[in-house]
Amino acid sequence: MTLSQQLAARIVALSYEDLPTTAIDNAKTVILDTLGCALAGAGEPVVDTLMATPGMAISGECSVLGRCERLDLLSAALINGCAAHALDFDDVNTAMGGHPSAPLLAGLLPLAEELDSSGAELLTSFIAGFETEARLARAVNFYHYDLGWHPTATLGVFGAAAACAKLLQLNASQAATALSLCVSLASGVKANFGTMAKPFHVGHAARHGVMAALMARQGFSASLDAFEHRQGFFNVFNGEGNYQADRVLEDWAAPLDIVMPGIGIKLYPCCDSTHASIDAVRLLQGEQAFDVADVERVVVTIHPLRLTHVDRPVLRSATDAKFSVQYCIARTLLEGKIDFDSFTQHAYEHEAATSLMAKVETRPHAHKAPTPEGNYLTELCILLRDGTQRFKRLDRPLGRHAEQPAPTAMIRAKFDRCAAYAVSPETGNRLHDTVMGLETLVRVSELTALMRGDE
Structure with a gap:
């Protein structure tokens, strides 16, 4: 057969x-x-x-x-x-x-x-x-x-x-x-x-x-x-x-x-490949508060299979913003959340968002082999003006497994x-x-x- x-x-x-x-x-x-x-x-x-x-x-x-x-x-x-x-x-x-x-x-x-x-x-x-x-x-x-x-x-x-x-x-x-x-x-x-x-x-x-x-x-x-x-x-x-x-x-x-x-x-109403990054920002904000004005740089490391379609430092439209990990990180830093209002033209073109996006650096993760867990592995490092760092590593976003x-x-x-x-x-x-x-x-x-x- x-x-x-x-x-x-x-x-x-x-x-x-x-x-x-x-x-x-x-x-x-x-x-x-x-x-x-x-x-x-x-x-x-x-x-x-x-x-x-x-x-x-x-x-x-x-x-x-x-x-x-x-x-x-x-x-x-x-x-x-x-x-x-x-x-x-x-x-x-x-x-x-x-x-x-x-x-x-x-x-x-x-x-x-x-x-x-x-x-x-x-x-x-x-x-x-x-x-x-x-x-x-x-x-x-x-x-x-x-x-x-x-x-x-x-x-x-x-x-x-x-x-x-x-x-x-x-x-x-x-x-x-x-x-x-x-x-x-x-x-x-x-x-x-x-x-x-x-x-x-x-x-x-x-x-x-x-x-x-x-x-x-x-x-x-x-x-x-x-x-x-x-x-x-x-x-x-x-x-x-x-x-x-x-x-x-x-x-x-x-x-x-x-x-x-x-x-x-x-x-969150945006590309799935950005979700672990959003969760990482939110978890860091909940663990130890910091002022977004003190953010000097953000480095996010994502599996290359996912980074390919979310590495979008320049936005062409509100739809494009849904696929930009730079924007999703910036918007989460600014508001502590991502929802429908995050993807209006006013939101993604706002000066505070665009200036913060410029501080986000993306890198492909060294572990390039596909994994059965979905290649969600994400590491986020927020560097503050006083020289301190906030770091979070997530194997997958919240709500992705029976466990x-x-x-x-x-x-x-x-x-x-x-x-x-x-x-x-x-x-x-x-x-x-x-x-x-x-x-x-x-x-x-x-x-x-x-x-x-x-x-």
């Missing part, structure tokens, strides 16, 4: 009864988090621009997150995915080096609405997609990531297809075809980070995942050896000798990736802040409670109605 066939057999075989409580609870948490991010991102310029682009938002019957328009299934997946990633605030996954939930949920929700699926069916499909993209990531990363591919899109498309295949109740042969089709649909490069193209990657992956599953259901064909073929996914995207295909099926679901290492909730999860109160506060951009506090509370009881929901359409802001 080919890899597509073996992978499909496992996806099809997964049942709700197989899922441990931790997997269900974690899935509900990241679904809630992703919904909040999408509600907050639904009115962003990137979404408005897509909505206004001919052919990108075709009218239909499917709900769209945080918006009143109704679109066809594929358009809804595209717009939902773009909205969920517009603020770069959605959850992350260590193996992927990217964002697992947005490409899954963006297409699953309108598909579940069309199929009149239950909450339990949605959860099972979501977890199947999560496991699929995370296991494929173990085979190709971090070489895939370092080459410049955007794993949220290039791997997320397979997760989206797996999730939709599960929800559509495709057989193993059809699911294998959907995965093989996605080999030709995977795309997205990191050169476009800091622009509208990055969230578009996610919407694109969601749309293509849904489309591949629908095409497979209709009898469309694809080469079932599209992963391992000499000119297939592994060799084309990574190059011969730069992947470990056997890791895809190794210990499949034992445990599920969503259980261990678990989910990664972002606590150090994000506090529940912070997750809820983040959701409430995000949801408030699109729905009333009352609807936000109902949405929270509905997601937290998703396994008991008879119809997902009850959830999508709330996401439109319907009372």
Whole structure:
């Protein structure tokens, strides 16, 4: 059997009864988090621009997150995915080096609405997609990531297809075809980070995942050896000798990736590769207060895999600021926090921020080998005018592992802040409670109605 066939057999075989409580609870948490991010991102310029682009938002019957328009299934997946990633605030996954939930949920929700699926069916499909993209990531990363591919899109498309295949109740042969089709649909490069193209990657992956599953259901064909073929996914995207295909099926679901290492909730609305630096500044500020006016220089040392896309000493836009470790450090020093207001034009162009950014020096960490912990290793040294130093070393940001999860109160506060951009506090509370009881929901359409802001 080919890899597509073996992978499909496992996806099809997964049942709700197989899922441990931790997997269900974690899935509900990241679904809630992703919904909040999408509600907050639904009115962003990137979404408005897509909505206004001919052919990108075709009218239909499917709900769209945080918006009143109704679109066809594929358009809804595209717009939902773009909205969920517009603020770069959605959850992350260590193996992927990217964002697992947005490409899954963006297409699953309108598909579940069309199929009149239950909450339990949605959860099972979501977890199947999560496991699929995370296991494929173990085979190709971090070489895939370092080459410049955007794993949220290039791997997320397979997760989206797996999730939709599960929800559509495709057989193993059809699911294998959907995965093989996605080999030709995977795309997205990191050169476009800091622009509208990055969230578009996610919407694109969601749309293509849904489309591949629908095409497979209709009898469309694809080469079932599209992963391992000499000119297939592994060799084309990574190059011969730069992947470990056997890791895809190794210990499949034992445990599920969503259980261990678990989910990664972002606590700041900016690039994940800046978060350890932000945490380091905040921890130092809490341990021993110092005046920002006394900062002479800041030296931050980051793994080169991450430094590549966050070393941005000159900002071109508010979006660019989200990918600048220099700016994120400067803004945290100034305000002790990072939130949505940190990335307004007024904030990133403010003289205090730009002058402090000039004091931040970035260095690649000497430990260049990729690590299973996600290459988050960060060292921050703040040199003060009196000659003293403040130093902090972090192996990863807060909230990135089952052993150090994000506090529940912070997750809820983040959701409430995000949801408030699109729905009333009352609807936000109902949405929270509905997601937290998703396994008991008879119809997902009850959830999508709330996401439109319907009372």
